Amino acid sequence: MVLTKRIIPCLDVTEGRVVKGTQFVNLRDAGDAVELGAYYDEQGADELVFLDITASSDKRKILIDLVERTGEQVFIPFTVGGGLRTVEDIKGILRAGADKVSLNTAAVKNPQLISEASKIFGAQCIVTAIDAKRVYVDSRDIKGDNIIIEIEEGTYCWWEVYIHGGRTPTGEDAILWGLKATDLGSGEILLTSMDADGMKEGYDLELTRAFSERLSVPIIASGGAGNPEHIIEAFKKGKADAALAASIFHYDEYSIKYVKEECQKAGIPMRV
Amino acid sequence: MFYIAIVDYEMGNLKSIYKCLQHINAPVKITDNPQTILNADGVILPGVGAFGDAMAHLKQKDLIGTIQQIAMEQIPLFGICLGLQLLFSKSYEMGEHEGLDLFKGEIVKFDETKVDKIPQIGWNNVEFQDTHHYLVQNIPNNSYFYFVHSFYCNPANPDNVLGKTRYGEIEFCSMVYDRSSNIIASQFHPEKSSRYGIQIYRNFITHCKK
Numbered sequence: 001m002v003l004t005k006r007i008i009p010c011l012d013v014t015e016g017r018v019v020k021g022t023q024f025v026n027l028r029d030a031g032d033a034v035e036l037g038a039y040y041d042e043q044g045a046d047e048l049v050f051l052d053i054t055a056s057s058d059k060r061k062i063l064i065d066l067v068e069r070t071g072e073q074v075f076i077p078f079t080v081g082g083g084l085r086t087v088e089d090i091k092g093i094l095r096a097g098a099d100k101v102s103l104n105t106a107a108v109k110n111p112q113l114i115s116e117a118s119k120i121f122g123a124q125c126i127v128t129a130i131d132a133k134r135v136y137v138d139s140r141d142i143k144g145d146n147i148i149i150e151i152e153e154g155t156y157c158w159w160e161v162y163i164h165g166g167r168t169p170t171g172e173d174a175i176l177w178g179l180k181a182t183d184l185g186s187g188e189i190l191l192t193s194m195d196a197d198g199m200k201e202g203y204d205l206e207l208t209r210a211f212s213e214r215l216s217v218p219i220i221a222s223g224g225a226g227n228p229e230h231i232i233e234a235f236k237k238g239k240a241d242a243a244l245a246a247s248i249f250h251y252d253e254y255s256i257k258y259v260k261e262e263c264q265k266a267g268i269p270m271r272v
Numbered sequence: 273m274f275y276i277a278i279v280d281y282e283m284g285n286l287k288s289i290y291k292c293l294q295h296i297n298a299p300v301k302i303t304d305n306p307q308t309i310l311n312a313d314g315v316i317l318p319g320v321g322a323f324g325d326a327m328a329h330l331k332q333k334d335l336i337g338t339i340q341q342i343a344m345e346q347i348p349l350f351g352i353c354l355g356l357q358l359l360f361s362k363s364y365e366m367g368e369h370e371g372l373d374l375f376k377g378e379i380v381k382f383d384e385t386k387v388d389k390i391p392q393i394g395w396n397n398v399e400f401q402d403t404h405h406y407l408v409q410n411i412p413n414n415s416y417f418y419f420v421h422s423f424y425c426n427p428a429n430p431d432n433v434l435g436k437t438r439y440g441e442i443e444f445c446s447m448v449y450d451r452s453s454n455i456i457a458s459q460f461h462p463e464k465s466s467r468y469g470i471q472i473y474r475n476f477i478t479h480c481k482k
Contacts, residue, residue, distance in 0.1 A: 002396070002397075002438065002439075003388075003392060003394050003395070003396045003419075003439060004394060004395045004396065004416065005394075006394055006395070041466055044466075046394070046395055071287060071288060071291045072291050072294070072295065073295075075292060075295070075463060075464065075465070075466050075467075075469060075470055076418070076464055076465075076466050077418060077420075077461075077464045094285060095285075095287070096287075097285065097287045097288055097291065099285070099288070099464065122320060122321060123391075124320075124391055124393065124420045187391070187393070188393065216389060217389065218389060218393055218394075241389075241393075241394070242394075271395045271416040
């Protein structure tokens with residue numbers, strides 16, 4: 001009897017359809033979002049995440065409609081993100097039936113958005129999504145406040161926050177931003193490795209662990225899952241609370257049920 | 273005509289409960305009207321947010337007496353999440369607040385030295401203490417349900433405990449019941465707990481139709 005680790009399929013959506021990119025470009029259609037969501041619920045997914053990767057003001061109505069339709073068929077918690085900029089945007093999505101929102105670019109540009117939204121809607125429904133990329137350095141001894149980690153013997157890096165769907169580097173340290181977002185009232189962190197995303201070679205375990213060991217809120221590892229072993233590592237070595245994956249589920253490479261059974265065999269508490 | 277009333281006192285998302293009940297074809301009204309609530313065949317008291325705010329909203333809408341009357345008249349009443357907590361005597365969330373006092377006991381916060389993270393977010397087991405109870409029929413014991421909470425209830429009367437859950441080193445009461453007044457409540461969210469959560473609502477509806 002323990003709180004289980006969570007397996008979260010991520011549905012990158014544009015106009016209600018699921019897509020998944022390789023390192024955020026070269027999108028490929030993978031099906032109707034609501035249908036896929038209901039299928040994942042049936043399969044044993046613990047939560048769902050919808051990321052509207054092409055979000056712009058004219059897409060807002062379509063997104064709200066998607067949330068409404070999802071609520072009619074999906075009976076597990078679901079998070080919605082992508083282009084949410086204001087408290088009003090957040091309210092619209094939560095009112096439509098989403099359980100949580102994830103904030104990325106808007107929160108980096110205006111951190112007060114996290115604290116305002118957290119105060120109104122509760123920390124449990126504010127997820128901060130961080131896209132982080134390694135910046136390799138020669139040693140720990142460089143100037144500045146960056147948190148530098150020795151990822152293997154003699155190799156050092158820190159992680160830089162990217163915004164605008166991974167297109168724009170900000171110069172900000174991802175771990176420091178994660179700590180700040182938590183202080184401001186974010187209830188969870190959705191942590192995507194820009195280096196690993198789309199590569200299917202496993203999560204950035206050093207990044208995941210660096211966050212899990214320093215932050216007091218649950219960490220959702222994201223980017224790089226290519227097989228069940230990668231997900232097991234994210235929990236065991238990365239100490240993640242939840243693992244997010246997209247393409248391995250969408251293209252039926254591994255079913256959610258199979259992944260959860262493999263995790264359970266590896267000794268990870270799972271709802272199967 | 274048969275219907276379930278969801279009490280609307282502007283705390284949290286009622287839509288997911290509404291849609292879950294619609295999914296199982298239960299007629300449902302979201303309402304803050306005392307008469308509509310009293311005429312219902314079953315009442316759901318939902319809630320997400322802070323205890324003190326919730327009691328203030330119930331008071332503002334003149335619903336405290338209504339809910340106590342529901343209990344007195346033995347109309348099935350189902351409290352969910354914060355809705356469970358409000359049924360107790362007292363809560364220590366941000367100060368000290370009086371509750372509806374339909375269950376004797378207190379609402380306390382997880383001791384941070386005994387659990388990993390606060391709030392508890394995710395799926396955890398519920399060990400049913402009375403497997404014959406109508407609410408848990410057709411659900412395997414120790415099934416998983418979805419929790420999001422920092423506070424939990426400590427019923428003064430152990431006979432009120434319908435379900436137990438362990439989080440870190442703490443074993444807490446995750447479902448309560450009172451046979452004499454027809455009240456049940458869960459700390460977890462059945463509407464977010466997939467198949468077995470939906471079954472809980474099915475069982476509730478079946479009970480309300482009796």
